[in-house]
Amino acid sequence: MKQVIVARADVGMGEGKLAAQVAHASLTAYEHATEQAKREWKQGGQKKVVVKGSSERELHELQEAAKAQGLPTGLVRDAGHTQLEPGTVTALAIGPAGDDAVDRITADLPLY
């Protein structure tokens, strides 16, 4: 079980901002997971991997692909109080789900 969070590397987030957006996406996708998936993922140490996305369009496409496979997702739009324009899409979390299911969608993305 794992969760992969795709964060946009093209919008110039600072480190702390990036971390907050990733955490937001992570929790949102987690809340959409089944109770069994939540439990199994936590028992396995809640493995998370952060990878780089390069556009808003890419994140939307990845989310559609994940939803088509029945995987939980969480897409974050920043409120824009700091650093970014309001409504900027910043991060997409996929999972927790089986490693293979998540990898089919995200395996080509570079580590952040």
Place this chain on the structure above:
Amino acid sequence: MKQVIVARADVGMGEGKLAAQVAHASLTAYEHATEQAKREWKQGGQKKVVVKGSSERELHELQEAAKAQGLPTGLVRDAGHTQLEPGTVTALAIGPAGDDAVDRITADLPLY
């Protein structure tokens, strides 16, 4: 309502690693919150702020202070598969809780 995540700036985590540790701490503290606190925080946009800690000892002391106030916390030790020594304490999340209650403990820490 907010959650503050104190991440160690003294252990040399890369950006993606930092984000994953912050997300881990965030979810752990969230799971320790009351249902009412979870709901109120999410309705308010699940505000998160990432700040810098400078030692393992500091994170432990902040956790004790938060617990003494009845606030939910989540402390992360890295499994050490990458970048860090196994067992390294990396991040502490405090909240979700009222802004004032969290600020009493974390207001002096610099933004990450």
